[in-house]
Amino acid sequence: MTQNEREWLLAHPKIRLALDDSLPPYSFVDKKGQFRGIAIDIMDALSKKLGMSFQAYPKSSLVNTYSAAAEQRMDIIATMVDLPDRRAWFNFTHPYLTKSLVIMTHKNDTTITDRDDLSGKKVAFVDGFEFSTQITKKNPAVKPYVVPSMRACLKAVERKKADACITFSGTAQYLQREYRLDNLQFAGFYERNTADESMAVRKDWPMLTAILQKGLDSLSESEMNAIYFKWMPPGIQMPGLQPHASVSKNPTLAAWWQNSTPADWLKVLAPLLVLIGSFVFWTLRTRRVAQIVPNNEEAPDQNLKQLQIDFERMILKRTTELNNSERKFRNLVENTNKDYFFYQRDRQGRMTYVSPSVAFVLGYAPDNFAANFRRYLTNNPANRRLETILESSGQGIPAPPYQLEFLDSEQRRRWLEIADAPVYDEYGNCIGVDGLAFDITQRKQEEEKLIWLSFHDELTGLGNRRLFTDRICQAIALSSRNCMPFAVFYLNVDKFRALIDELGHAAGDYALKHVAKMLVDTLRESDTAASLGDGEFALLLPDTDVNASATVAQKLIRNLRDPIIFGKKSVSLEVTIGISLYPRHGSNPGTLLQYADASMNYAKKQRISYSAVADA
Numbered sequence: 001m002t003q004n005e006r007e008w009l010l011a012h013p014k015i016r017l018a019l020d021d022s023l024p025p026y027s028f029v030d031k032k033g034q035f036r037g038i039a040i041d042i043m044d045a046l047s048k049k050l051g052m053s054f055q056a057y058p059k060s061s062l063v064n065t066y067s068a069a070a071e072q073r074m075d076i077i078a079t080m081v082d083l084p085d086r087r088a089w090f091n092f093t094h095p096y097l098t099k100s101l102v103i104m105t106h107k108n109d110t111t112i113t114d115r116d117d118l119s120g121k122k123v124a125f126v127d128g129f130e131f132s133t134q135i136t137k138k139n140p141a142v143k144p145y146v147v148p149s150m151r152a153c154l155k156a157v158e159r160k161k162a163d164a165c166i167t168f169s170g171t172a173q174y175l176q177r178e179y180r181l182d183n184l185q186f187a188g189f190y191e192r193n194t195a196d197e198s199m200a201v202r203k204d205w206p207m208l209t210a211i212l213q214k215g216l217d218s219l220s221e222s223e224m225n226a227i228y229f230k231w232m233p234p235g236i237q238m239p240g241l242q243p244h245a246s247v248s249k250n251p252t253l254a255a256w257w258q259n260s261t262p263a264d265w266l267k268v269l270a271p272l273l274v275l276i277g278s279f280v281f282w283t284l285r286t287r288r289v290a291q292i293v294p295n296n297e298e299a300p301d302q303n304l305k306q307l308q309i310d311f312e313r314m315i316l317k318r319t320t321e322l323n324n325s326e327r328k329f330r331n332l333v334e335n336t337n338k339d340y341f342f343y344q345r346d347r348q349g350r351m352t353y354v355s356p357s358v359a360f361v362l363g364y365a366p367d368n369f370a371a372n373f374r375r376y377l378t379n380n381p382a383n384r385r386l387e388t389i390l391e392s393s394g395q396g397i398p399a400p401p402y403q404l405e406f407l408d409s410e411q412r413r414r415w416l417e418i419a420d421a422p423v424y425d426e427y428g429n430c431i432g433v434d435g436l437a438f439d440i441t442q443r444k445q446e447e448e449k450l451i452w453l454s455f456h457d458e459l460t461g462l463g464n465r466r467l468f469t470d471r472i473c474q475a476i477a478l479s480s481r482n483c484m485p486f487a488v489f490y491l492n493v494d495k496f497r498a499l500i501d502e503l504g505h506a507a508g509d510y511a512l513k514h515v516a517k518m519l520v521d522t523l524r525e526s527d528t529a530a531s532l533g534d535g536e537f538a539l540l541l542p543d544t545d546v547n548a549s550a551t552v553a554q555k556l557i558r559n560l561r562d563p564i565i566f567g568k569k570s571v572s573l574e575v576t577i578g579i580s581l582y583p584r585h586g587s588n589p590g591t592l593l594q595y596a597d598a599s600m601n602y603a604k605k606q607r608i609s610y611s612a613v614a615d616a
Helices: 003-011 036-051 062-070 130-138 150-158 168-177 206-218 220-232 251-261 262-295 302-332 366-372 381-396 440-457 464-483 496-503 505-522 546-560 589-606
Strands: 015-017 028-031 055-058 076-081 090-092 097-106 123-127 143-147 163-166 185-202 338-345 349-355 402-405 415-425 430-439 486-493 530-531 536-541 564-566 569-571 575-582
Touching: 003 206, 028 036, 036 055, 036 076, 036 206, 036 220, 036 589, 055 097, 076 090, 090 206, 097 143, 097 168, 123 130, 123 150, 130 143, 130 163, 130 185, 143 150, 150 163, 150 168, 150 185, 163 168, 163 185, 168 185, 185 206, 206 381, 349 366, 381 402, 381 430, 415 440, 440 464, 464 486, 464 530, 464 536, 464 575, 464 589, 486 505, 486 546, 486 589, 496 505, 496 569, 505 530, 505 564, 505 569, 536 546, 546 575, 575 589
Parallel strands: 015 055, 015 076, 123 143, 123 163
Antiparallel strands: 076 185, 090 185, 097 163, 097 185, 338 349, 338 430, 402 415, 415 430, 486 536, 486 575, 530 536, 564 569
16 A cells, blocks of 8 residues: 555544445345355455454445435445446445346246246345346336345245245355255346446545555455355355356456457467467478378488478468468557557556557557656546556556546547556566557546436536435534534525416526526525425525525525516516524424425515524
8 A cells, every 4th residue: 555545544443334234145134133244254354454444334224325425424335336326425446246136936937947937927026126126127027026135035936925036146045055945946047247346435535445446456366265155155056156256356258258358359369379370380290290201211301301391381371370360460459440549568657559549539649648648647536546556567466447537639538448457478577568448438428417417407507406415414514513504595486387377388497597597696606506396496505694694595585686588578586585594493404404495485474585484
C-alpha cells in the first residue's frame, strides 16, 4: 500500500461492514446467530492481510442500507452487484464472486430440462430478490410460488408443492448437502453468471475502495480456492455444476472465449503457429528418414544431401507461412476500427508501440500519444490509480480491466477501458505489457444519463423526490455534527390544474420550467430544489433559521408573481409556501417534508402566502 493508504487505515481503525444474512453459502447467519460463508471468510482474510478491523452492521433491508451509507452509519456492503443506479451511493471493487441461477426439480421429474420448460409450471423463488421479479417478466406463463427463503424454495419442490425452484447454484448445492434434501435434482441452468458480486463502499471513501481492491488482488488462487472449497467441496459437486469462485482469477475456456480480444488471440495463435510448424516439420523429417534409410543404405551421402535440401525447403516454407501469419495479424492490429487501439509498454511504463487506430479514437498520431499520454489524462479521480497499476504491471502483476479518462485532440473528454497483461521472456522475466484500449465514452455517457435521470426531473432539470430525500439525509448528518438548523419548503403553484384545463399541458410544462428557472436564479448554490410533480416543488435551505426562512419565502413569492406570456396569453403565477425547520419540526426526511406540506395547506386555508405552522 502507499503511505497515504497506510495513514488512512490508521485513522480509521473500525470499518462497519454490512452482510447479507440469507444467502448461503456466500453470506448467511447460522443457528448460533453468527455470520458465516464464503464472503465472510474472504473478509477475514482481507482483515489479516490489510491489518483492518471489521465491525458487523446490524441486519437491515437494502433500502435502509442505502440510507445508512448516505448518513455514514455504514461503510461497506460485502456483496452487491455493481449497477449504474447504485453508483450514486457506492464505489465498487472489481467483482470477486459470481453466481449462476439454476433450476432444481424433484428427482422423478423429467419434464423440465431448461427455462423454456417452465411455462405453465408452478415455480418457487424467494421474495425480495431482484431476479425474482425478472423471472415473471421474462416468462409471464410461469405460475409464481413465492417463499421466504432459499431453503423453503427447495423444500417446496421436494414436497411437490412446486414443480421447480429457481435459486443460485452454490446455494442449492450447500443446502441440499446441509439438510439432506435427497429428493432433488439439478435440471439445468436458468441463467449463467447471473450476478457478479463486488464490495460496495460508501461514496465518500474512495481510498477504502482502492485498499480493498489491493487486498483482493493479493489473495492468491490457492487462497481463494481454499475458501471456496471449504463451503462447496469439489468432490461432491452437483452434476452439471462447476465451482464459481473468483471472477477474475480462474476463468474457464468458455468465459475466456467470450471475453477475449484480438490481442488475446494474437498472444495465443502466434506461439500456436510456431508449434504447429515445428510439429509438421519434425513429423515430415521423421517420415523422410524412415523412408530413406532402410532403402538407401548404400548411398548415405546422397540421402543426407536430400535430407538437407528437404530441411531447407521446409524451413523456408514454414518461415514464409509464419511471416504471412504475422502480416495478417499486423494488418488486424494496424487496421482496427475507431473503437479501440493496441499498445505496448516497457517495464518502466513507457509506451513503445501504439497502433494507428489511436488516431480514430483520440485524434493523436501514434508517436505523439506514446510520448505524451500522461499529459492527455484529465484530472478525474479515476486516473489517480494509473501509476500504481503501471508499477504493478512492471513487476509482472496482472491488473483487472480499468478505466481512464483522456482529453482527445479536440479537448473533448473520452473514456477508455484498458485491458492489459504482462509479457514474459523465455526465462519467465516480465519484459513489458501488451494492452488494448476500448473507447467506452458513449457507454459512460449513457450510464451517467441513467444515473442523472434516476435523481432528476427531466422536464425541469431539478432534482426529484429521491434526490431530495438523500440531500435531507446529508443535511441532517451535517447539522447534527455542527448544530446548525436548516429549512424545508413545500411550494405549490396555485391553480396549476386550472391552467392546464384552460391552456393545455404545453402551458403547464412552460409554467413549470419558468418556476424551476426562477427557483435556481433565486436560491444559493448550496440550496437544493426538487420537482415533486403536479405543480409542487420542495426546497432545502441549509444553515437557515426561522427569520431567514421568512425572508427567502417573501423573495420567492415576489419573484414568481410577475406574469409570464404563453402564446398571446398573459398568465399570472402565484405560489403558496409551507415551511418546516430542523430539528424543531422533525428529525427525519419524511417528517420534515410532511410538516412543510401541512404548513402549506394551512397557509392556503388562511389565505396567506407562506406559513411555518402546520394545521393541528
